[in-house]
Amino acid sequence: MAATHETVEQVRALAEQKYKYGFTTDIDAETAPKGLNEDIIRFISAKKEEPEWLLQWRLRAFEAWKTMQEPHWPKLDYGPIDYQDAYYYAAPKLKNKPKSLDEVDPELLRTYEKLGIPLKEQAILAGVEGTEGQAPAIAVDAVFDSVSVATTYKAKLEEMGIIFCAISEAVHKCPELVQKYLGSVVPYTDNFFATLNSAAFTDGSFVYIPKGVRCPMELSTYFRINQANTGQFERTLIIADEGSYVSYLEGCTAPQRDENQLHAAVVELVALDNATIKYSTVQNWYPGDANGVGGIYNFVTKRGACRGVNSKISWTQVETGSAITWKYPSCILQGDNSVGEFYSVAITNNRQQADTGTKMIHIGKNTRSTIVSKGISAGRAQQTYRGLVKILPRAEGARNHTQCDSLLIGDQCGAHTVPYIESRNRSARVEHEATTAKISEDQLFYCRQRGLSEEDAVSLIVNGFCKEVLKELPMEFAVEAQKLVGISLEGSVG
Amino acid sequence: MIEIRNLHATVDGKEILKGIDLTIGPGEVHAIMGPNGSGKSTLSYVLAGRDGYEVTKGSVSFYGEDLLAMEPEERAAAGLFLAFQYPVEIPGVANMTFLKSALNAMRKHRGEGDLDAMQFLKLVREKTRSLNMTDEMLKRAVNVGFSGGEKKRNETLQMAVLEPKFAILDETDSGLDIDALKIVADGVNALRSPERSMLVITHYQRLLNYIVPDHVHVLAHGRIQRSGGKELALELEQKGYKDFGVEEAA
Numbered sequence: 001m002a003a004t005h006e007t008v009e010q011v012r013a014l015a016e017q018k019y020k021y022g023f024t025t026d027i028d029a030e031t032a033p034k035g036l037n038e039d040i041i042r043f044i045s046a047k048k049e050e051p052e053w054l055l056q057w058r059l060r061a062f063e064a065w066k067t068m069q070e071p072h073w074p075k076l077d078y079g080p081i082d083y084q085d086a087y088y089y090a091a092p093k094l095k096n097k098p099k100s101l102d103e104v105d106p107e108l109l110r111t112y113e114k115l116g117i118p119l120k121e122q123a124i125l126a127g128v129e130g131t132e133g134q135a136p137a138i139a140v141d142a143v144f145d146s147v148s149v150a151t152t153y154k155a156k157l158e159e160m161g162i163i164f165c166a167i168s169e170a171v172h173k174c175p176e177l178v179q180k181y182l183g184s185v186v187p188y189t190d191n192f193f194a195t196l197n198s199a200a201f202t203d204g205s206f207v208y209i210p211k212g213v214r215c216p217m218e219l220s221t222y223f224r225i226n227q228a229n230t231g232q233f234e235r236t237l238i239i240a241d242e243g244s245y246v247s248y249l250e251g252c253t254a255p256q257r258d259e260n261q262l263h264a265a266v267v268e269l270v271a272l273d274n275a276t277i278k279y280s281t282v283q284n285w286y287p288g289d290a291n292g293v294g295g296i297y298n299f300v301t302k303r304g305a306c307r308g309v310n311s312k313i314s315w316t317q318v319e320t321g322s323a324i325t326w327k328y329p330s331c332i333l334q335g336d337n338s339v340g341e342f343y344s345v346a347i348t349n350n351r352q353q354a355d356t357g358t359k360m361i362h363i364g365k366n367t368r369s370t371i372v373s374k375g376i377s378a379g380r381a382q383q384t385y386r387g388l389v390k391i392l393p394r395a396e397g398a399r400n401h402t403q404c405d406s407l408l409i410g411d412q413c414g415a416h417t418v419p420y421i422e423s424r425n426r427s428a429r430v431e432h433e434a435t436t437a438k439i440s441e442d443q444l445f446y447c448r449q450r451g452l453s454e455e456d457a458v459s460l461i462v463n464g465f466c467k468e469v470l471k472e473l474p475m476e477f478a479v480e481a482q483k484l485v486g487i488s489l490e491g492s493v494g
Numbered sequence: 495m496i497e498i499r500n501l502h503a504t505v506d507g508k509e510i511l512k513g514i515d516l517t518i519g520p521g522e523v524h525a526i527m528g529p530n531g532s533g534k535s536t537l538s539y540v541l542a543g544r545d546g547y548e549v550t551k552g553s554v555s556f557y558g559e560d561l562l563a564m565e566p567e568e569r570a571a572a573g574l575f576l577a578f579q580y581p582v583e584i585p586g587v588a589n590m591t592f593l594k595s596a597l598n599a600m601r602k603h604r605g606e607g608d609l610d611a612m613q614f615l616k617l618v619r620e621k622t623r624s625l626n627m628t629d630e631m632l633k634r635a636v637n638v639g640f641s642g643g644e645k646k647r648n649e650t651l652q653m654a655v656l657e658p659k660f661a662i663l664d665e666t667d668s669g670l671d672i673d674a675l676k677i678v679a680d681g682v683n684a685l686r687s688p689e690r691s692m693l694v695i696t697h698y699q700r701l702l703n704y705i706v707p708d709h710v711h712v713l714a715h716g717r718i719q720r721s722g723g724k725e726l727a728l729e730l731e732q733k734g735y736k737d738f739g740v741e742e743a744a
Contacts, residue, residue: 445544446582448566449575450596450652451603460595464586464635 032089038062041199044089048168048202053179061188061198068192074355075384075416076324078260081297086262088200088233141166141205141221153217161210164219167235170206177208181239185268185305185332193264193299193326197233201266204234209244209275218474220249236267240275242308247278249477260288260323264299273308273335278316280473282481285321290379292351295323302329303359306338306367314341315358316472318481323352328386330359333367333395340369343469347462347485348381348413357387357418362398362428371402374466377413384416389430391423398428406436407465409458459485495519496561496660496691501552503540510536512716513552518660521688525702526695527727528713529735534695535579537713538664542576543569557659571603573659577649579668584636589648592636593618593655600656621654625681643674650681661685662693667701679704699731714738 032043041062045055070081141164157164163174171178188198205221221236240246250267263285269277279302288295298321304313315329325348331340342358360369369389377383389400406415417434439461447457463470463485470478470485496518503511510533518524528534539547541554543566554561556572564572584592597617598608609617622629627647637645646666653661663682667675682705686692694705702710702724710726712719712735719738720726 440582441545442582443584445542445566446578446584447596449542449570449578450592450656451567451570451600452595453567453599456595456599460587460592461584464584467586 031087034087035084036062036088036196036200040088044200044202047089048171050168050171051175054171054182057183057188058199061195062200064189065192065195065199068195070192074326074386075382076326076353076355077382078297078324078353081260081262083196083262089202141219157215157217160213160216162213162215163206163208165206167201167204167206167237170208170237174208177239178206178237181237181268181270182235183268185270185303186266186301191301194266194301197235197264197266197301201233201235204236204265205238206236207238207246207248209240209246211241212243213241214244215246218247218249220251222251232261232263232265234265236265237270238268238277238279239270240272240277240311242272243274245276245278247474248280249474250279250281251284260295260297261286262297262299263322265301267300267302267329269304269313271304271306271308271311271313271338274310275308276312276314277304278314278474279304279329280477281315281317281319282473282477282484283317283319283321283325284484287321287350287352288323290350292323295352296321297324298322298327299324300327302327303332304330304340305332306335306340306364308338309335309364310337311335312339312341314339314343314472316341316343316469317345318469318473318484319344319346319354319356320484322354325352325354325356327354327356328358330361331369332361332363333369333398334363335367336364337366337368338364339367341472342369342371342373343472344373345376345466345469345481345485346374346383347376348378348383350379350381352379352381353383354381355384355386357385359388360390360400362389362391362395362400364395366397366399367395368398369400371400371404372468373402373404374469375404375406375415376409376462376465377406377415378409380412382414382416384418386418386420388420388422389432390420391425391428391430393424395425396427398425400428400430402430402432404432404434405465406434407462408436408438495555495557497553497555498541499553499555501537501540501554502550503536504548504550505536505546509550510716511540514713514716514718516711516718518691518693520659520691521686522709523686523692523694523705523707524709524711525705525707525724525727526693526711526713526718527697527699527730529738530697532714533716534697534713535664538576538662538693538695541569541662542566542574567599568603570656570658571600575653575656575658575661577646577653577661577663577666579665581637581640581645581649583638585638587636588632589634589636590618590632593632593652596652597655618655621651624684625651625654626677627651627681641674642669643671643677646670646674646678647681650678650685654681654685657690659689660691660693662695663705664695665697666694667696667698675701676704699727702727712738 032040041058045058186194188195207219209215238248269279271277285296285298306313313331319325329342333340340360346354346356348354358371371387373385375383375385385404391398402419404417408415415436419432421430423430439458443461444454444457447460448454463482466485470481473481498514498516501511501514514537526534536547540549549562559572561569594614601608631644631648637648640648666678694707707724709721710724711721714735
């Protein structure tokens with residue numbers, strides 16, 4: 001009893017621990033007036049110098065949104081959101097659009113430095129790249145409030161025909177690609193939050209990998225909400241053409257603020273024949289304080305379409321932040337023999353709430369999907385795994401394996417598992433395994449007898465519990481994620 | 495030197511230890527024998543500082559320090575090791591990782607720096623070799639899917655790596671067949687040294703054929719009823735515990 005009680009106490013103490021990324025950047029920003037209406041949408045579109053078709057697309061989305069209701073089926077409890085009380089556009093004031101990193105406001109660069117995001121391109125000497133001991137290069141696109149501030153390694157990627165830039169830039173650079181694929185996976189009428197995003201999205205990243213190209217470095221976007229009362233509505237679009245491969249990382253943080261901030265992003269992935277997209281997220285938005293004051297409301301629609309034969313999309317997510325998380329990265333397995341994967345670690349502490357999971361829609365023959373979900377709840381947090389595995393009649397030989405494990409710390413949190421399985425093909429094989437466990441006193445005492453502090457013991461046990469998922473992350477992310485697991489639960493690692 | 499004086503302890507409000515007196519000098523191996531429910535395991539948990547085992551009276555001095563005032567991890571760092579009767583499984587945590595975290599945590603307590611991966615690997619290889627073990631066990635998750643014998647060998651390996659001043663072996667023979675028992679006993683014997691004392695807790699005399707104690711104590715009804723040399727264990731083997739007012743069930 002006592003050990004459990006102590007753990008609860010300890011978890012409570014952690015709440016007072018400062019969110020490491022909670023600082024704000026003092027920078028001149030340009031904001032549009034509060035609220036969302038046609039004028040604001042026209043304003044955003046004009047700011048980005050968008051073509052008419054995109055403006056019309058936004059406006060159609062806005063019309064649709066006005067008729068839609070916020071979904072209330074998730075197991076999430078929060079007060080009403082006043083969508084007219086937020087800024088839909090905030091941009092750091094730039095005198096001129098920077099052409100290179102040297103022209104970016106040093107204050108912004110310092111922000112990313114504090115966050116540990118490398119925006120400086122290290123000179124890579126010919127032949128030295130990839131030698132032992134040298135960190136592999138990561139190309140980064142940094143999105144600050146509503147705009148993308150810098151993209152690194154652009155030139156090097158362009159040599160290979162890879163396009164990696166802000167989506168607002170892609171609209172001008174390769175309009176035919178954007179027009180063809182934008183909204184093709186998540187239509188503008190998809191759901192309340194995706195539709196809001198379609199109307200109001202401000203920036204985000206765009207990736208195109210040409211036929212047969214294996215992207216030589218991790219591509220990464222770093223999202224940062226800085227401005228108060230600002231929503232962030234970014235939109236990411238990744239297209240992997242035939243036979244290509246890309247690994248993409250997404251990280252997020254926000255300053256510590258008392259009011260709730262809205263984040264409604266859309267991510268669309270398209271994998272054509274024999275292409276593979278690996279998408280990894282470490283989400284560490286500000287989670288609010290111990291009493292549930294403040295924190296990010298994270299309503300995100302992420303979906304990938306395996307359009308081509310033998311294509312593969314793999315989602316890996318480590319979710320530790322946000323006050324509210326509503327997120328179901330999904331795969332539409334359209335091409336024959338295509339593969340969908342979802343690996344997830346979600347940690348909720350204090351008053352955090354998460355309703356997260358995935359959807360695997362099997363359309364093509366011999367499509368396969370794997371779901372591994374690890375949920376950890378502590379404090380008074382509530383967490384739900386919600387997943388759908390759907391096998392359509394044509395999906396001969398489809399297979400799915402789902403594993404959902406929940407770990408509870410203390411006796412005031414909750415874990416819920418809601419799996420939906422719909423199979424309309426007799427040859428399909430669908431497996432579902434679920435476990436719920438508590439960190440036992442036996443485990444804690446065993447570790448402490450071997451000299452580990454209670455905090456380190458919890459961190460070790462939880463990292464063991466998440467291992468299957470953490471090993472899916474790219475190396476340089478895995479270490480960060482392991483630390484984050486520690487910080488989210490005890491705050492012992494600085 | 496470990497000095498236990500008039501130690502009383504309760505579990506869930508019930509008094510289990512009713513005044514234990516025991517002094518263990520450096521390098522000495524003491525055996526505590528007793529029937530089920532006599533308080534043997536309670537004594538080991540009280541010494542290791544497990545929650546829920548409340549000391550109501552008495553003192554324990556551990557090389558001059560007040561053991562009872564320390565947290566479990568501080569006791570471990572001070573040099574107290576408990577080989578568990580039922581070693582605990584920790585899924586997903588490699589044995590190697592666990593050992594390294596444990597050793598470095600103790601080094602930190604003692605104000606020493608971390609061993610790096612290479613130094614640690616060298617140390618563990620040395621220890622496994624000295625205990626006639628393979629390092630295959632190091633790659634597996636802590637105790638997960640281990641046989642009874644493997645679990646006890648793993649405890650011995652941990653002891654070898656952590657190098658305690660005082661080791662408590664709680665029913666190390668339980669769940670072992672005779673071959674496994676010999677292997678584990680060999681491991682323990684290899685760790686006997688003039689600086690390391692041990693407290694071997696067991697129900698049966700069998701284990702003491704392999705780990706020969708300097709002193710044997712009979713624990714019953716929460717007190718040490720009799721103390722003697724190793725021949726006391728043999729006497730108990732013949733007569734059972736009935737002289738101490740205990741009826742043995744099977």
